[in-house]
Amino acid sequence: MEKNLQGHRPGSPVRSGIPEHGRIPKYYAVKARIADLLDELGEGGTLPTERDLAERYEVSRETVRQALRELLLEGRLRRSGRGTVVAGPKLEQPLSLASYTEGVRRQGRRPGRQLIGLEQFRCPPDLAPGIGAEPGEPVWHLERVLLADDERVGLESTYVRVARAPRLDVDFQPDSSFYGYLRDSLGISFGEADEKLETVLATPREALLIGTPPALPMLLIHRFSRDQDGRPLERVRSLYRGDRFSFTTRLRAE
Template sequence: MNDPRDTQGSDAPSGGTPGAPVRSGIPEHGRIPKYYAVKTQLESLLDELGEGGALPTERDLAARFGVARETVRQAVRELLIQGRVRRKGRGTVAAGPKLEQPLSLVSYTEGVRRQGKVPGRSLIGLDRVPAGAQLAEQLDIGANDPVWHLERVLLADDERVGLESTYVSVDRFPYLERDFDPDSSFYAFLRDQLGVRFAAAEERIETVLATPREALLIGTPPALPMLLLNRVSRDTDGRPVERVRSLYRGDRFSFTTHLTGA
């Protein structure tokens, strides 16, 4: 049953500059839901705690803020989605800043290393499968031609942060199963061992929810928003090299790019 204390909003000072955006999510009438007021106070507490600092229990927070535990729970859920906190064992701790992955022709490994994190991958499977019509068109091969499907969990400092599926032509890379170390960078393997140079890519980004299987592999709740990247990369001759489907945790990743005028 909902606590009657949480049926009303909280007053907030008006303030703000005329014509400015809505102030930090606070409506113009100055009344905000109780959970949002708690969330704002928790954000200040997280700044004090620093990365890895443990939040008090729901019971203690409810007593501190004078609200029901469900109100605290809702505030913490939003902070989880935003990546401000993460679960650790049976508790909740302050999370570090999101990982910034550049939207460019660099590997996941390079992007994570630039931020002082240790990249890693955990192999789910490396299998030969028929291409099918859509994948065949993307890789410029026959629909019945075989492709390698390389599926790996992405890690940053041993934390599971994503899931990556890579498809390449078996005819072009016949010895992938024998020669490639699945714990290493696929881009580095293609570049250093096979002399493949990437020149261009088409990439699409969207927000999705993980399937139950994906959520289990990444170790997240199914309701956590994900960032999905679909990419087809080409070499310097314009030939398709790979088709990659990368699923990143929305609470742990952001993407950056550099834009210039025409």
């Protein structure tokens, strides 16, 4: 336990999260010891029960439970059936114009999407400028659950003018890349996009669709995209599990 409580491993928080006065909560000390156990078990390894951990570290089950809650929120653990197992590394999604499909494939995972709904509605005034529509014009709303190796990891809502993709409900395969469809079937390429990233809690409906507890932190990305000619094209609202995703980007000096 010494390396977790007093040392500093590369990539870990400074002083491993210990306050300057050196006193740490009991649950945090247990969390550090369980983290070492996870390294020993390896990805997919089954964690001992709360009772066994409480006896091993000579603490209450509530102390163990609090440590496990944090490890679950951080994505170090995941529920599997009636047990808890060591989770694999988080998916790294680039902040770029590459699609979700391309980003997941680059990491050797199998991307997928599950259709929730595809419907038309009249464009409200607040949405119109972002997708280049007139208020009241027909707009598509495409909603899909994001999958990685059949694991539900996010929820994606896409808004685009019906005039830009008039046969979306006929020609598009819902489990495929929307960007690939625009490029290959309609000759529309993406030129640039504005994105905003924030942390949120999922609504009860979103948590049910993604299969997570409502208290799990989510990463929310709002994207407004423009085509190769600079015309507004789509608005996308993407909700990603905070315990399964991290985002990367490369910065350059102007």
